Amino acid sequence: MSSSASSAAPGFAGGVVNGGISYWYADDGLPAAREPLSGDATADVVIVGGGYTGLWTAYYLKKAAPFLRITVLEQKFCGYGASGRNGGWLYNGIAGRDRYAKLHGHEAAVRLQKAMNDTVAEVIAVAGAEGIEADVHRGGVLEVATTPAQLARLKAFHAHELSYGEKDRELYGARETAERIRVADAVGSAWTPHGARLHPVKLVKGLAATVEALGVVIHESTPVTEIRPQHAVTPYGTVRAPYVLRCTEGFTARLKGQKRTWLPMNSSMIATEPLTGEQWASIGWEGRETLGDMAHAYMYAQRTADGRIALGGRGVPYRFGSRTDNDGRTQAATIEALHEILTRFFPSLTGVRVEHAWSGVLGVPRDWCATVTLDRSTGLGWAGGYVGSGVATTNLAARTLRDLVQRDSGQGGRTDLTDLPWVNHKVRKWEPEPFRWLGVHGMYATYRTADQRERLHPGTESSRLARAADRVAGRH
Secondary structure, three states: OOHHHHHOOOEEEOOEEEOOOOHHHHHHOOOOOOOOOOOOEEOOEEEEOOOHHHHHHHHHHHHHOOOOOEEEEOOOOOOOOHHHOOOOEEEOOOOOHHHHHHHHOHHHHHHHHHHHHHHHHHHHHHHHHOOOOOOOEOOOEEEEEOOHHHHHHHHHHHHHHHHOOOOOOEEEEHHHHHHHEOOOOOOEEEEEOOEEEOOHHHHHHHHHHHHHHOOOEEEOOOOOOEEEOOEEEEOOEEEEOOEEEEOOHHHHHHOOOOOOOOEEEEEEEEEEOOOOHHHHHHHEOOOOOEEEEOOOOOOEEEEOOOOOEEEEEOOOOOOHHHOOOOOOOOOHHHHHHHHHHHHHHOHHHOOOOEEEEEEEEEEEOOOOOOEEEEEOOOOEEEEEOOOOOHHHHHHHHHHHHHHHHHHHOOOOOOOOOOOOOOEOOOOOOOOOOOHHHHHHHHHHHHHHHHHHHHHHOOOOOOOHHHHHHHHHHOOO
C-alpha cells in the first residue's frame, strides 16, 4: 500500500478508495440532502441523531402513536456515523450482559439475551414488511479459532452462551469448520443461527425514507450543540419538546457536558474487489455467515451481495480528546494490517486487491455496558454504548425507548422491555486526558501482543497480558 493512503481525501491511493464515508456509500450512493432546521420549532418528541437508534425510535413511536409530532435532528445526513460504516453484522450480541447478570441475577440477563435473539428476526421482519431491500441473508454467525488458546476460549464461549439459553447454537471441529469455510489453520468454530449479513446503508436509507413517509420530520445538516430538559439547541434554532432523546453513539462527546460519557472507539474496514467463482470455490463460505474470530483484537467480516469480502478490525483505536474523523480516511498501516488478516485467513486470496478502506467510531461506556434510559424527572432519554454490536441492539433500544416514553406519558405501562436489566443503568465517566488516550492505546497494544504470543507459542492458556488488559479496561 502507498504510504499516502492516510492523507487521501477520499480518493485513490495505492489503488484503494480511502474514505468517502464507506464502501457501502460508494456502492449505493449518497442520499439526497434533507433541509436543515430553519428556526425555532416544537415537537412532542425530538430525537438527536439520525442513525439506527434515532430512526428506529422514530419508527416505533410513530407506529405506536401516529398523532405524535416527532422531529429528528442529524448533524450531517442520516447514516453518516456508525450506521453507514459498520460491518453489516445483524446479530444477537449485546455489550455488558455478564455484568448485568452480576448486578441483577442470571435470569435477568437470560431475558436480555432472549430479547436480543428475537431482535434479529424483528429487524428482518420489519425490513420485509416496509419494503426495505438491504441485501439481508440470514446465514448466522460463525466464529473461528486458529490457535489452541483461541480454541479453549471458543469452547468456553460456546458453553457460556448455552448457559444464557441459546440452545440452537453448534460447536464444530476443524473438519466441520472447513466444510463451511476454509480458514487457514482453523481448529474449530462455533455457529449461532441468530445472525444475518446485510448492507448497512441500504437499511439506514430505507429506514429514513420509511419514517418520513409516516410523517416524521427529519432535519439534516443540523448539529445539536446542547441538550437540556425540553430543549435541543442548534445553530439554526432550538426545538422544544417534552421528550428529548439522545441517540448519538460515538459522536456523543461532541455535545456540551458529554465529553467523557462514551468514548468514541475507532474501527476500520476494507473491502476487496469482487472475487471470481474460482476464488470463492477455494474458500467456500457458501452459507454467507458473518465471520469472526476469537483473537483478543478480533476481526469481523462478511461476504457481500456483490461478491466481495468486507473485513474489519481495530486500526488506530482512539484519537486524543475524543476526536472523530470526518470522512472515514484510514491510515496506510491499518489498511495493510487488515489485508494481512485477510491473507492469513485465506492464503489463496493473496493477489486479491483491496478496493475500499474506511473507518468510523462506536460508543464505549466506561464499563462496556450498553444502556437505554429515560429520566422521568426531566424527559431526557438516551440509548447507546453498543461497543460495536449496534446493528441489532439499536432496534431493541428503540423499542425500549418507545415503551419508556409511552409509560411516562400515560399511554402505556410496564412492559417486558422496560423491565430488562440494561434499562436506566448508570455508569461512571471516562478518565480525563491524557489518561484516557494512554489507557486505550495501551490496552489494544497489549491485546495485539497477546495475540502474537499465542500464535508464536501455541498453548491452551490465554495470554496473561490479555487478562490484565481486560481488568484495566473494566471489561470484566
